[in-house]
Amino acid sequence: MILSIVICIAAIILIVFLFMQFSPQFGGKASKDAIATYKMSENYKDGIFKNTNEVKLDMSLKDMGKSLLGFFKSQPNTKPNQDLPLIKIDSLNVANYKGLTRLxxxxxxxxxxxxxxxxxxxxxxxxxxxxxxxxxxxxxFNNELPITIEKLPKIDAVLISHDHYDHLDYESIKALKDKVEHFYMPLGVGAHLLKWKVDKNKITELDWWQETTFKGLKFVCTPAQHFSGRGLSDRAKTLWSSWIVQSSTDNIFFSGDSGYADHFKSIGKKYGPFDFAMIECGQYNKMWPEIHMFPEETVQAGIDVKAKKIMPIHWGAFKLAMHTWTDPIERFTRTAQTKDITVVTPKIGEQIFPKDTTYTAKNWWK
Incomplete structure (x- = not known):
């Protein structure tokens, strides 16, 4: 009996080891030449990337146990009972669009x-x-998307904020790579795309505060307070970021994943005001307050970056924390009502126009 248990445990360990060694999902590792360039970054120290502020990334065993129990324990309303309202968009609509900036x-x-x-x-x-x-x-949460990858037309550029699975997906990149002209990402993330057979000439990595231009647009890689990693041994081996997209008519901010910190004010001071800001609001917990924002902090971050319109994101698709699925949007909108800000709360697939002055926020989740 004991021998059988030992054999089963050994077999499981071997399967896990082989899976982590050979599954492409885990991505790649930076080359020695790439690491040599990362050492020139102010954000790279002792072989890993660092946040500007001292951030605790490792939970105690007690907190880790509470987190795992909470995640797997059946809790009310952490997922919707049915698919969320969704608006479809067709490939011709995307391919032929020449109108005002939209998301x-x-x-x-x-x-x-x-x-x-x-x-x-x-x-x-x-x-x-x-x-x-x-x-x-x-x-x-939804069985369908506004449009499938297969029906997407040519994509000019892809912006990636960091390498966590809910932001960088192997199957998605594999299906997209031949449709995309160029990929932009923070330092180190390119190793994953190279592993997934993306042409190295289509990959550009940027450090915080670095800018690049693409077909008349400006992309700026800006700070975030978070971390990275896809396996057990690559914590903080790649950088994480927020992004700015500037055109001749619009200035747009995307927060990526981030805890609340003073980098939002720095971004607002240097590049604001923004016509539209998409800011993280979801998957938070008091056990990891420095790497994800609470909804009240999302509102303040939008104020800090000087956003004319704020959209809460990082909710409405996956259960990655123990709060109810509507808690992020309910707390965000409740707090926003006490501030002089314009809130954007679209359904999945709904068109968003940063310069639209007639938009009225809708409580569709109710």
Whole structure:
């Protein structure tokens, strides 16, 4: 009996080891030449990337146990009882669009952005489960997306904020890579795309505060307070970021994942005001307050970056924390009502126009 248990445990360990060694989901590792360039970054020390502020990334065993129990324990309303309202968009609509700057939300942090005739995807996690294996994560709330990857037309650029599974998805990149002209990401993330056979000439990595231009647009890689990693041994081996997209008519901010800190004020001072800001609001917990914002902090972050309109994101698609699925949007809108700000709360797939002065926020989640 004891021998059988030992054999079973050894077999499980071997399977896990082999999976982590050979599954492409875990991505790649930076080359020695790449690491040599990272050492020139102020954010890279002792072999890993660092936040500007001292951030505690490791939970105690007690907190880790509470987190795991809370996640797997059946809790009311952490997921919707049915698919969320969704508006479909067809490929011709995307391919032929030449109008004012618009965005389409796919839930969580994924967006289709179209401006000045260019089509951009932001954090294109279009898979069903944000994990290295379907059995290890919670399935997307909706069975459908506004448009499938297969029906997406040519994409001019993809912006990636960091390498966590709910923002960088192997299957999505594999399906997109031949449709995309260029990928932009923080330092280190390119190693994953290279592992996934993306042409190295289509990959640009940027450090915080670095700018680049693309077909008349300006992309700025800006700070965030978070962390990175896809496996057990690559914590903080790649950088995380927020992004700014500037056209001749619009100034747009995307927060990526971030805890609340003074970098929002720095971004607002240097690049604000913003016509539209998509700011993280979801998957928070008092056990990790420095790497994800509470909804009240999301409102303040929007004020800090000097956003004319604020949209709460990082909710509405996956269960990655123990709060109810509507808690982020309910707390955000309640707090926003006490401030002089304009809130944007679209359904998944609904068109968003940063310069639209007639938009009225809707409480569709109720």
């Amino acid at each position: 389409v939300w796919f839930g969580h942090s994924t967006f289709l952005l179209q401006t000045e005739g260019k089509t951009i995807l932001i954090d294109p996690m279009l898979g069903e489960v944000p994990s290295p294996h379907p059995a290890l994560g919670s399935k997307r």
